[in-house]
Amino acid sequence: MTSLTKAALPAAPLDGARIDARTWIAVAAGMLGAFMAVLDIQITNSSLRDILGTLSATQEEGSWISTAYLCAEIVVIPLTALFTRAFGVRYYMIGTTALFLVFSTLCGAAWNLESMIVFRMLQGFTGGALIPMAMTLVMTRLPASKRAVGMAIFGLTATLAPAMGPTLGGYLSELYGWPSIFYINWVPGVLLIAGMAYGLAPEKPNFKTLFNADWLGIALMAMGLACLTIFLEEGNSKDWFESSFIVTFAALSLVGILGWVALSFTRPDPFVNLRLYGQRNFLVATVLSAVTGMGLYGSSFLLPLYLGQIAGYTPMQIGEVIAWVGLPQLLVMPFAAALSSKVDNRILCSFGLLLFGGSCLMNAFMDASTGYDQLMVTQVVRAIGQPFVMLTLSNFAMAGVAPKDMPSASSLFNMTRNLGGSIGIALLATALSVREHFHSARLGEAVSNYALPTQQRLEQLTQGFIAGGVDPATAANQALAVVDRIVRREAYVMAYNDGFWIIGIVLLACIGAIWLADKVKSPGGASAAH
Structure with a gap:
């Protein structure tokens, strides 16, 4: 296996080696691919209503459009190490990108919900490989002294894309119709293929690795991760363990993942090396990557929902608010990269987590009038913090990993972050509905027909409607409906605040966990562990 690995993935250049323009173009193309793949996870969210209208599907059925993509993506990420050994980096990247573009086009041309779900699944399976491959290119094609720059750009793909997905989707849908959110992939896709080819x-492909692969382990991994994703994505809408459907998928995910782990530790050449979790830095980095994935995707899930539901913003207006979590990162990331080779990364990560968690706690004090002006500050604070977190966690994960294990390390690190995102969104969606019911009940107790302020407010509203020409009985009913809407709105605002409290507290708790890792300064194999 080692010889095959070396054939597909040459050792990284020695520190100080000159990197030619062709290598930088290949690395940049890889980054473009990772950005495109992460972007496509959430690009459908802001356009979902239009898509469902065209495909004559309900909101609940429409959730499978995102679930199908996530399932396929999470399954293919651990397989990239195997496919890289079998096809070689160049052919695999070009082939999987070409297929991604074909399936993206078919998504835009989908004629019903079923066809859309199938094409989204195939799109996820081909696009998911682009995420770990970008990280692998940084670690294997650049010398240690240049990896801070590479990891900084990779960190941007992880933090910018979830923020820009709903923004870009909203703009494209409003201007050109929802199929354009899939057709736009041709622009970065063609550039990626050209960059890889050049x-x-x-x-030389080595197909023997495919014949000798642990296909039982792969099948168990695919079943476990796909069923876990379905369990997380569909659990809230189906009332979790009250549903036999959810119980079934929870059981299948448990069987699949445990079987995969057991087989991996009994084989001398598993398709992905789970023994990497035995390295303390890698374990701490991947666990925190999952938690920050919860924060990253969770905040990108809560804020657009709040702005659409409470503030009544259009997708384009939501995009303008969300953009403030993206744009400052372009300025912050080079600064973070320069510091990462000079300052203990535990300090930088703690700083990033403090700002990221703090910005979520700032969002936990929203009211129904909160909008663009109030949210801009929290978005900028988040934008300053996120690059420090994502860059340093990548450095911790890859510190001291042997060249032959780079594809496995990259696959597991990115798989864990995506899983964390799915877990975060599932927990927050559940917390949102549970807390909304709780706050509705509590507010309902205070705003009762027997309370004098409520009676006075109802009387004012009723008289207002009567003055507008409505008969007294209808006016009284309309006044009740207005008060009921206000109570529901306030309950939702409080529930959104609770969601941001959860994310903020969890992120701040991670500051203690990062100090369990060893000291790391420069990225990659040259990292000094003390």
């Missing part, structure tokens, strides 16, 4: 030398 920047990477062809490698």
Whole structure:
């Protein structure tokens, strides 16, 4: 296996080696691919209503459009190490991107919900590989001294794309119709293929690795991760363990993941090396990557929902608010990269978590009038913090990993972050509905027909409607409906605040966990662990 690995993935250049323009173009193309794949996870969210209208589907059925993509993506990420050994980096990247573009086009041309779900699943399976491959290119094609720059750009793909997905989707849908959110992939896709064809030398494929692969382990992994994603994505809408459907998928995910782990530790050459979790830095980094994934995708899930439901913003207006969590990162990331090779990364990560968690706690004091002006500050604070977190966690994960294990390390790190995102959204969606019911009940107790302020408010509203020409009986009913809407709105605002409290507290708690890792300064194999 080692010889095959070396054939597909040459050792990284020695520190101080000159990197030519072709290599930089290949790395940049890889980053473009990762950005495109992460972007497509959430790009359908702001356009979902239009898509469902065209495909004649309900909101609940429509959730499978995102679930199908996530399932396929999470399954293919651990397989990239195997496919890289079998096809070589160049052919695999070009082939999987070409297929991604074909399936993206078919998504835009989908004729019913079923076809859309199938094409989204195939799109996820081909696009998911692009995420870990970008990280692998940084670690194997750049010398240690240049990896801070590479990891900084990779960190941007992880933090910018979830923020820009709903923004870009909203703009494109409003201007050109929802199919354009899929057709736009041709722009970065063609650039990626050209960059890989020019920047990477062809490698001789080694198909023997596919025949000798642990296909039982792969099947168990696919079943476990896909069922876990379905369990997390569909659990809230189906009332979790009250549903036999959810219980079934929870059981299948448990069987699949435990079986995969057991087989991996009994085989000398597993398709992905789970023994990496035995390295303390890697374990701490991947666990925190999952938790920050919860924060990253969770905040990108809560804020657009709040702005659409409470503030009544259009997708384009929501995009303008969300953009403030993206744009400052372009300025912050080079600064974070420069510091990462000079300052203990535990300090930088703690600083990032403090700002990221703090911005979520700032969002936990919203009211029904909160909008663009009030949210801009919290978005900028979050934008300053996120690059420090994502860059340093990547450095911790890859510190001291042997060249032959780079594809496995990259796959597991990115898989864990995506899983964390799914867990975060599932927990927050459940917390949102549970807390909304709780706050509705509590507010309902205070705003009762027997309370004098309520009676006075109802009387004022009723008289207002009567003055507008409505008969007294209808006016009284309309006044009740107005008060009921206000109570529901306030209950939702309080529930959104609770969601941000949860994210903020969890992120701040991670500051203690990062100090369990060893000291790391420079990225990659040259990291000094003390």
